[in-house]
Amino acid sequence: MTCRLLLVDDHALIRAGVRALVSDIPGYTVVGEADDGSQLLEMVRQHCPDVVLLNISMRSTSGLDALTQLRAAGNTCTVLILSMHTDPDLIMRALESGAHGYLLKDATATELEQALTALSSGERYLSPAIAHTVIDQALMRAQHGKPAAVDRHNLTARQLEILRLIVRGKSTREIAAGLALSIKTVETHRSQIMKRLHIYDVAGLVLFAVREKIISLDD
Template identity: 80%
Template sequence: MTCRLLLVDDHSLIRAGVRALVSDIPGYEVVGEADDGGQLLDQARTLMPDIILLDLSMRSTSGLDALTQLNASGSACKVLILSMHTDPELIMRALEGGAHGYLLKDTSASELEQALSAVRNGERYLSPAIAHTVINQALRHTRPARRPACERHNLTARQLEILRLIVRGKSTREIANGLGLSIKTVETHRSQVMKRLQIHDVAGLVLFAVREKIISLDD
């Protein structure tokens, strides 16, 4: 089934560029465009897109305000932020405000496809270029852990090892090759980790790993 996209950006050239990139990605279709956050609700209600690609800086209603209004309306649309901003406070506000992913505007076609696929499948996506920023921001609110994470969350040593590799951006195949395991075994461990932690996307695992001091900025 084709995934329907709505582009919201006040620069027509940016929208044209994104539309061109999307046209080369199988399974996705741009069904509408808006040049201001104030038009977002009407477009979302009328077009019923699956994913909204939303800029944060626009002339009238900001992307953050539009995101707040969208969530208040009860919309089921998923939102992928597409922005030039790398400010950690702004990124965290967008994620905490309900965005399913944050992608920088200088992204490649392959990363756009990866981000859309993640959001489409109910996961969250962070551009690798800002992952360090998000971790750093989360660390500011970290409290010391009393017990090892594996004990508090009933994770085995192997699951904790795989969790570390996941949040460092390793693919399932890379983890399997590095640990000498089958891809199926790694997928099973990954599923069990998410189930036990009740976290179902990589962005959530990153924030968890930072708060629990499972990883650090030097990793």
Template identity: 85%
Template sequence: MTCRLLLVDDHSLIRAGVRALVADIAGYTVVGEADDGGQLNALVAQLQPDIVLLDISMRSTSGLDALTQLRASGHPCKVLILSMHTDPELIMRALECGAHGYLLKDTSAVELEQALSALRGDERYLSPAIAHTVINQALLRAQNSRQSINDRLNLTARQLEILRLIVRGKSTREIAGGLGLSIKTVETHRSQIMKRLQIYDVAGLVLFAVREKIISLDD
């Protein structure tokens, strides 16, 4: 079955170039084009594309705004961002808004085909040139998030680690053995955690940890 593509970019030369590349890839066809993100929802509803190739910077409605509106509409089509921007925060925002892939505009025909194939197979795709940037940005965010939790809860990194183990059902002896600490040290941390949080039972700690997203229900 042919995969239907919709191109959204405010540069006609870019659209023409992508259309020409797609014409040489078996199994894909361009069913429509738009030069502004504001047209995206209406065209998706009308043309029912499988994949949207979407620019970020456009004159009126930006690609990220258009993507947010598209996801709110509930349409299941995949979205591949096609952009010249390499800013890691912008890339992360695009992925958080619901993009399934991010491809740089200086890509080759081979990479375009790889990206389309990945999305068609329900996978995600990042240009190799930006993959390391995205990974570093994700790690930085995770580190900042952990620090933010520590500051808010007034717990040390070690106490937060022990709290996670407690609510996962680990005994004091298991925690001590796993972290290379004495049982007495773990008991001291446990007491300090409960005192600082004003919670004095494990069930209460579990509820607190889930509510504060320190752990998830799947942990």
């Protein structure tokens, strides 16, 4: 089944470049384009896309304003922010406004495919370059909050330890070496963590760990 994409960006060259990249990814097709956020709601109604690739900075209506209007209208289609901005507050606003992912415009074609694959599978995606920024910003906002009880999620002490390392960007091999475990053991723990939390992507684990105060600024 083909995943339908809508491109919303005020730069024609950017739209053309993304369309060209998408044409090389099996299972995806661009069904429409818009050059301003003011057109988003109508374009979504017209084309019924599975994923919207949305720029933030546009002429009359910003991507964030358009996204807010989209969610206010009750539309729950998947939105991937495609932006050059790395400002922590802006990224957090995008995620809090209902974006499912945030991809930097200097991303490679491979990363674009990874992002689309994640989102079309119901997961979330953050460019690796901003993952730590998102964690730190969320922690700064939440550091004075009451620590959440995490035992209700049925995670063992070892799994919590591995979860903290995962959201800090450590690879399975690095985690295994640091904890003196086999790679297979770490993979098993990782799988169990995702199943118990019903979260199956790293971006989702990051947001969960921040929200539940599982990681701290000292981690």
